[in-house]
Amino acid sequence: MERVARLTSLLEKRGLTHMVFAPGASFRYLTELAAHQSERLALLGLDRDGKTALLLPQLEASGAASVNAGSICVYEDAAGPRAAVQEFAHSLGIREDSRVGVETGQMRLFEADYLRELGCDLIPGDDVVMALRVCKDEGEIRLLRAAARIVDDALASTIPLLRVGMSELEAAAELEYQMRKMGSAGVPFGTIVGSGPRGALPHGGPTDRKIQQGELVVLDYGATRSGYAADTTRTIAFGEPEAEARRVYEVVKKAQAAAVAAVGPGMGVADVDRIARDMIAEAGYGEYFTHRTGHGLGLAVHEYPSIVQGSDVTLLPGMVFTIEPGVYLPERFGVRIEDDVLVTENGATILTQFTRELIVVV
Numbered sequence: 001m002e003r004v005a006r007l008t009s010l011l012e013k014r015g016l017t018h019m020v021f022a023p024g025a026s027f028r029y030l031t032e033l034a035a036h037q038s039e040r041l042a043l044l045g046l047d048r049d050g051k052t053a054l055l056l057p058q059l060e061a062s063g064a065a066s067v068n069a070g071s072i073c074v075y076e077d078a079a080g081p082r083a084a085v086q087e088f089a090h091s092l093g094i095r096e097d098s099r100v101g102v103e104t105g106q107m108r109l110f111e112a113d114y115l116r117e118l119g120c121d122l123i124p125g126d127d128v129v130m131a132l133r134v135c136k137d138e139g140e141i142r143l144l145r146a147a148a149r150i151v152d153d154a155l156a157s158t159i160p161l162l163r164v165g166m167s168e169l170e171a172a173a174e175l176e177y178q179m180r181k182m183g184s185a186g187v188p189f190g191t192i193v194g195s196g197p198r199g200a201l202p203h204g205g206p207t208d209r210k211i212q213q214g215e216l217v218v219l220d221y222g223a224t225r226s227g228y229a230a231d232t233t234r235t236i237a238f239g240e241p242e243a244e245a246r247r248v249y250e251v252v253k254k255a256q257a258a259a260v261a262a263v264g265p266g267m268g269v270a271d272v273d274r275i276a277r278d279m280i281a282e283a284g285y286g287e288y289f290t291h292r293t294g295h296g297l298g299l300a301v302h303e304y305p306s307i308v309q310g311s312d313v314t315l316l317p318g319m320v321f322t323i324e325p326g327v328y329l330p331e332r333f334g335v336r337i338e339d340d341v342l343v344t345e346n347g348a349t350i351l352t353q354f355t356r357e358l359i360v361v362v
Contacts, residue, residue, distance in 0.1 A: 003030055003132070008050045010128045016101040018094055019125055020045040022111045025299035026103060026129050028227055033064055041081040041114060045092045055081065055088040081114065089118050101125025130304040135318030140228060140298065141342060144320055147184070147230035148340055148351035150223040154178035155234060155354050162361050164213050164238050168193040168206035175221055184223035188231070188301040192220035199235070199334035202291055202326060213239040216249075216333045222301060229301040231322055232352045233338035236359045245335070248285065248327050249358050252335045255279040255325045256356070259293060259307075263323070263341055263348035269305050269313045276325040277309070285327045294322040297340055319343040320351070 007030070011019055021027045021044040023035035031054070035042050040057040053071040056064055061074045071091040075084035094100060096119035102112065104124045112122060136144065157178045162171055172191040179187065193206040196215040211217060220233040235249065259276040273293040280289045294307035297320045305313040307321055324338030340351040 001030075004046060004050050004052060007046065007128070007132050008048050010131055011048050011101065014101065014125065014128050015099060016048075016123060016125060016128070017098045018045060018047050018092060018120075019101040019128065020107075020111075020115060021103065022107045024103070024106045025227075025303065026106070026133065028299055029133055031064075034227060035060065037108070040077070041075075041085070041111065043085075043088060043111060043114075045088060045094070047092050051092060053088050053091045055084055057081070082117075085114050085117070094118055094120055096120060099123050101128055103129055133298060134296065134304045135316055136298060136320050136342075137318070141318075141320070143225045143228035144230065144297065144340065144342070145351055146225040147223045147228055148232075148353075150179055150182045150184050150225065151221065151230045151232045152352055152354045153182055154184075154221075154223065155219070155232075157182075159236070159359065159361065162211075162236075162238070164361075165210055167208045167210055168195055168198070168217075169208055171211070171217070171219070172206040172221075175219065179221070179223045182223075183225065185226075186224065188222045188224050188229040191222075192218065192233075194218040194220075194334060195238075196333060197331045200328040200330050200332060202328060202334070202336070211238050214241055215239075216241055216245050216335060218334050218336055220336065220338065227299050229297060229299070230340055230352065231297060231301050231338065232340065232354070233324055233326075233336045234354060234356075234359075235335045235337065236361060238361045240360060241333075241358075245333055246358065248329070248333075248335050251280060251283040251285060252325055252327055252337055253356055253358075256323055256337045256339070259323045259325065260339065260341055260348060260350060263315065263343060265315055265317055265343060265345065267315045269307045269311045269315060270309050272315075272323070273307050273309050273311075276323070280325060280327060285329075288327045288329055289325060290328060291326065294324050294338075294341075296321045315343050317343050317345050 043055040098120040199218040292308035296303040326336030328334040
C-alpha cells in the first residue's frame with residue numbers, strides 16, 4: 001500500500017523503529033477503517049519494513065475483514081486486551097529497545113500505558129504524521145470537494161427556513177438536517193450558531209436563545225464525505241444590522257479575500273496570516289481578532305498546517321486548509337467568514353463557493 005510505504009520511509013529518517021496509532025484520522029488514513037476511540041483498546045502498528053498489525057476488540061473484528069493488515073489481534077471483553085497486546089507487539093517485533101512513534105495529540109494515557117508495559121520508548125511522532133498527510137492526493141481532494149458542495153448547498157436550502165424568533169438550536173437543527181439529506185455522514189464538529197452578543201464567542205455552541213431583529217448570526221458548520229471534512233462559516237443578518245456591524249463585515253470580507261488571494265506554492269503560512277491580521281488591525285479591530293487565520297483540513301477537521309504567526313511552514317500543492325479571519329466585539333456581535341482552500345501549482349482553488357456578500361434574512 002502506497003501510504004504505508006511512504007510512512008515506513010519517514011520512520012527511518014526519523015530514527016523510529018515503529019509507529020503505533022490509536023483510532024483517529026491517521027488510523028483511518030492508513031487502513032480505511034473508521035475505528036473510534038472508546039473504553040475498548042484498539043491500535044494500529046507498523047514497522048520499518050511495512051509490516052502492519054491491528055489490535056481490535058471482538059465486536060470490531062468483522063469490520064476489519066477487508067482491511068489490508070498483516071496481523072489482526074482480537075480479544076474478547078471478558079478476557080481483556082493484555083494478551084492480545086503481547087501478540088500485537090510480537091507480530092511487529094516491538095521490544096524493550098524499540099523506538100515507537102505515537103501521535104501525542106491523539107493517543108490517550110489509556111493506550112500509552114499498554115505500550116509502556118512492553119518496555120519500549122514512546123517518541124512523539126507528530127512530525128511524521130504531518131509529513132505523511134499534509135498534501136492531499138486526487139482521491140482525497142475529490143472527497144473534500146464533495147463535502148464542500150454539501151455545506152454550500154445545505155446553507156442555500158436552510159436560509160429560506162430561517163426567521164427572527166427561532167432559537168439558535170432550531171437554526172442548527174435545520175442546517176444539520178439539510179446536510180444529512182445531501183449525504184453528510186453526520187457533522188465533523190458541533191455546529192456553531194452564535195446570535196447577537198453570542199456571536200462574539202468564536203466557539204459558542206447553539207443555545208435556546210431566540211434570534212432578534214437586526215442581529216448578526218455566525219454560522220460555523222461542517223459536513224463529511226467518506227470521512228473527509230468541509231468546514232465553513234458565514235455570518236448573516238436577521239433584518240438590517242447596525243452601521244458598525246456592516247462596517248466590520250466588510251473589513252472581515254476584504255481581509256479574508258486578500259489572504260485567499262495570497263495563497264500559492266512557496267508562500268509562508270505566517271505571511272498569509274499576517275495579510276489578514278494587518279488589514280483588520282489597520283481598520284482598528286486588531287485586538288478583536290483573537291485566533292489563527294486558519295487550520296488544515298482533511299480526515300480531521302483540525303490538522304496541519306495551521307495558518308498562524310510564528311510558523312515556518314511553506315505552502316505546497318495539495319495542502320488544504322481554512323481561511324477564516326474574524327472580529328468579535330464583546331457583548332455586541334461577531335463576524336467570521338471561512339472558506340476551504342486548496343493549494344494548486346498555480347495558486348489556490350476555493351472549494352466552498354457560497355456567497356460572501358452579507359445576506360439579510362427578512
